[in-house]
Amino acid sequence: MNLALRDVRRNKLRFVLTALGVGMLLGTVIAMTGIYEGALTDALALPRAEGAALWVVQPRTFGPFAEPSRIPRDTRDLVRRMPGVAAAGAVTFQTVQTAVGGKPVRMFLEGYEPSRPGGPPDLAAGHGLTESHYQIVVDASSGLGLGERVPLGPYRDPYTVVGLTHGMVSSSGDPMAWVNLLDAQALQFAVPPPLQRRELAAKRNPPTTADINAVLVRLEPGASAGAVEQDIARWKHLAAVPEAQEEGYLTLFVIQKMQQQLGMFMGILITVSAVIIALIIYTLTMDKLRSIATLKFIGAPDRTIVGLIVQQALTLGVAGYAIGLALVMLVKDRFPRRVQLEPRDLIVVFAIVIVVCLAGSVLGVRAAVKVDPAEALASG
Amino acid sequence: MADAPQTDPRPRVELRGISKHFGEGERRVDALAGIDLTVRAGEMIGLRGPSGSGKSTLLNVVGCVSEPSAGWMRLDGDVVYDARWLRHDLRRLRLMKIGFIFQTHNLLPFLNATENVAEAMELAGMSSRQARTRADGLLDYLEVGHRRHAYPGEMSGGEAQRVAIARALANGPRIILADEPTAPLDSARAHVVLDLLGRIARDHEAAVLVVTHDESIFQRFDRLISLRDGRLVATEEIGRAAGLAAEASLPTP
Numbered sequence: 001m002n003l004a005l006r007d008v009r010r011n012k013l014r015f016v017l018t019a020l021g022v023g024m025l026l027g028t029v030i031a032m033t034g035i036y037e038g039a040l041t042d043a044l045a046l047p048r049a050e051g052a053a054l055w056v057v058q059p060r061t062f063g064p065f066a067e068p069s070r071i072p073r074d075t076r077d078l079v080r081r082m083p084g085v086a087a088a089g090a091v092t093f094q095t096v097q098t099a100v101g102g103k104p105v106r107m108f109l110e111g112y113e114p115s116r117p118g119g120p121p122d123l124a125a126g127h128g129l130t131e132s133h134y135q136i137v138v139d140a141s142s143g144l145g146l147g148e149r150v151p152l153g154p155y156r157d158p159y160t161v162v163g164l165t166h167g168m169v170s171s172s173g174d175p176m177a178w179v180n181l182l183d184a185q186a187l188q189f190a191v192p193p194p195l196q197r198r199e200l201a202a203k204r205n206p207p208t209t210a211d212i213n214a215v216l217v218r219l220e221p222g223a224s225a226g227a228v229e230q231d232i233a234r235w236k237h238l239a240a241v242p243e244a245q246e247e248g249y250l251t252l253f254v255i256q257k258m259q260q261q262l263g264m265f266m267g268i269l270i271t272v273s274a275v276i277i278a279l280i281i282y283t284l285t286m287d288k289l290r291s292i293a294t295l296k297f298i299g300a301p302d303r304t305i306v307g308l309i310v311q312q313a314l315t316l317g318v319a320g321y322a323i324g325l326a327l328v329m330l331v332k333d334r335f336p337r338r339v340q341l342e343p344r345d346l347i348v349v350f351a352i353v354i355v356v357c358l359a360g361s362v363l364g365v366r367a368a369v370k371v372d373p374a375e376a377l378a379s380g
Numbered sequence: 381m382a383d384a385p386q387t388d389p390r391p392r393v394e395l396r397g398i399s400k401h402f403g404e405g406e407r408r409v410d411a412l413a414g415i416d417l418t419v420r421a422g423e424m425i426g427l428r429g430p431s432g433s434g435k436s437t438l439l440n441v442v443g444c445v446s447e448p449s450a451g452w453m454r455l456d457g458d459v460v461y462d463a464r465w466l467r468h469d470l471r472r473l474r475l476m477k478i479g480f481i482f483q484t485h486n487l488l489p490f491l492n493a494t495e496n497v498a499e500a501m502e503l504a505g506m507s508s509r510q511a512r513t514r515a516d517g518l519l520d521y522l523e524v525g526h527r528r529h530a531y532p533g534e535m536s537g538g539e540a541q542r543v544a545i546a547r548a549l550a551n552g553p554r555i556i557l558a559d560e561p562t563a564p565l566d567s568a569r570a571h572v573v574l575d576l577l578g579r580i581a582r583d584h585e586a587a588v589l590v591v592t593h594d595e596s597i598f599q600r601f602d603r604l605i606s607l608r609d610g611r612l613v614a615t616e617e618i619g620r621a622a623g624l625a626a627e628a629s630l631p632t633p
Contacts, residue, residue: 003490007490291486291488291489295488295503296471297445298475298500299471299473299504300471373474376482376486377440377559
C-alpha cells in the first residue's frame with residue numbers, strides 16, 4: 001500500500017467527509033450531463049414516436065415545435081391524395097395548464113385523428129380514444145390515473161383518462177397528453193361566445209377552429225421522400241420537413257439553449273471543484289510538511305513526495321466521482337426531469353475529474369518540493 | 381577498561397577544513413570555520429556547544445543535507461565534498477549510509493511502527509514483504525516489537541524514540557547522527573537510549589555522532605567534542621567502559 005493510501009487509511013473520517021463534499025459537487029456535474037441527455041431524449045421522443053417521414057407545416061417556419069405553425073385542416077386530404085403518400089394525419093400541439101384534485105397539472109397536448117398518423121405510441125395501461133370527445137390519454141409522469149377526470153379549456157370540460165403511456169414527455173419536460181383532434185382544435189382555437197357574437201355583429205368572420213399545426217405523412221414503400229417533399233412545396237402555403245430535419249430543429253433551437261445553460265453551470269461547478277480540490281490538497285500537504293521534510297531527510301526522492309500528493313488528489317477525485325455517481329444513481333428516478341446517464345458522458349466527466357485533480361495538486365506539489373529537508377531537524 | 385569496545389580503526393567520517401558560511405559581505409555569518417574531525421567505526425561521539433555554536437550546521441553537513449562552503453568530507457571512504465565541489469548524490473548517501481535520529485522522533489503519523497521502519501527500506505528499493513520482515517526484526521532488536529502495529533500517537537515517548545532508532549538502522553547505515561535524542565526523555569529513558577546507541581555502534585560497526593546538551597550523559601561517549609562559534613574548541617577522550625558496564629544492569633524498558 002503506498003503512502004497516500006496509508007494516509008487515507010489513517011484519516012478515514014476526514015477523507016470520507018472530504019470525498020463526500022467533492023462527490024456532491026461532481027454528482028451535480030454528472031446529473032447535469034444526465035439532464036441534458038434526458039432532455040434530448042425527451043425532445044426527440046415525440047417526433048420519433050409519430051413515425052412520420054415528412055412533417056407538413058406552415059412555410060418559412062420551424063414549426064410545429066420550435067415555432068408556431070398554422071395550416072388549414074384540409075391540408076391532410078390534399079396531401080393524402082398525392083402520389084407516394086400512404087397515410088396522412090392532422091395534428092395540433094399546445095401546452096395546457098389545469099388542476100386535478102387541487103394539484104396543478106401541466107401537459108403538452110397533442111390533438112390527433114385516431115386511425116391516422118399521430119397519437120400515442122404503445123400504451124402502458126388502458127386503451128386509446130374510443131369516443132369523439134372528452135377522452136384523454138396521458139403519460140404516467142403526469143401523476144394521473146385511469147378514470148380520473150381532467151378539466152380542460154375555458155369551460156373546464158372534463159376529459160376522462162382512458163390510457164397511460166410511459167416515458168413520453170415534451171422537450172420542456174411536461175408530460176404528453178393526447179385528445180381527439182376536434183377537441184384539441186376547440187381548446188386551441190375556439191373563441192368564447194361573446195367574442196363570436198361581437199365578430200358577427202361587426203359583420204366579420206369569427207376565428208375558425210378548423211386549423212391544424214401540422215400534417216404527419218407516411219410514405220408508400222419505395223416512395224421518394226424528396227419527390228413528395230417537392231410536390232408539397234408547390235403549394236406556396238405549405239412546406240414539407242423531413243423527420244431528420246424536424247429533429248434537427250428541436251436539437252438546434254429548443255435544446256441548444258438548455259445545453260448552453262447546463263454547459264455553463266457544469267463549467268462553474270468543475271471550476272469550483274478544481275478550486276476546492278486544490279485547497280484541500282494544499283491544506284493536506286501543509287499538514288504534512290514535517291513528515292515530508294523527514295521523508296526527504298531520510299532520503300526519499302522528490303518523486304515519492306510528488307506521488308504522495310498526486311495520488312492523494314487522484315484518490316480524492318476518484319472517490320468523489322464514485323460517490324457523486326452513486327448519489328445520482330440513487331436519486332435520478334425521483335428527479336423531476338429525466339436523468340439519462342450515458343457511458344460516453346461518464347467517461348468524459350471522469351477524464352475531466354482526473355485532469356482537475358492533477359491540476360489541483362500543483363499547489364501542494366510546489367509547496368512540498370520546496371520543503372527543506374533540514375526542517376526535519378527543527379524541534380517541535 | 382577491559383570491556384572497551386573493539387573499534388574498527390577505519391574512519392567512517394573524515395572532515396578536513398570544513399567551513400560553512402551564510403550570506404555575503406557585512407551579512408556574512410561563519411557557522412563553521414575549519415572543522416577537522418574523524419569518527420571511526422564503533423565510536424560514539426558527543427557533540428556539545430551553546431546555541432549558535434554550529435552543532436546543527438555540522439550535523440547537516442555530515443548528514444549530507446547541506447554542502448559546506450569549503451573543505452572536504454569523506455564518508456565511509458567515499459569523497460562526498462572536496463575543494464572542487466565534486467559531490468555525490470547526497471539523497472542516495474543519506475538513504476543508504478546515514479541513519480538519523482531526531483530530537484522529536486519525527487515518525488510519520490499515518491504509518492504504524494513496522495511501516496515507519498519499512499518505509500526507509502522500501503525507499504532503498506527493498507520489496508515490501510522483505511522490508512516488513514526486517515523492520516519487525518529491528519523492532520524486536522530494540523525491544524519494541526510488541527508495539528509494531530501501534531501508530532506514533534499511540535506510543536510513549538520512549539517507544540517512539542526506539543522506533544525512530546529502528547528506522548535509522550533500516551538500511552545498515554555506516555554513520556548514525558542523533559540530534560538531542562534524549563531531550564524529550566527522563567533520565568532513566570535517556571540512559572536506555574544511549575545504551576542502545578552504544579550497542580548499535582558496537583553491533584553494527586557504525587559511527588555514532590550525538591548532539592546533546594545533557595551533561596548527565598557526557599560520560600557515556602567515547603569522545604566529547606565542544607563547539608563554539610563554529611570551531612572545535614575541545615575534545616575529551618572519555619571512553620565508554622563505565623557506560624557499557626552499567627548497560628547490563630539497566631532494566632529492560
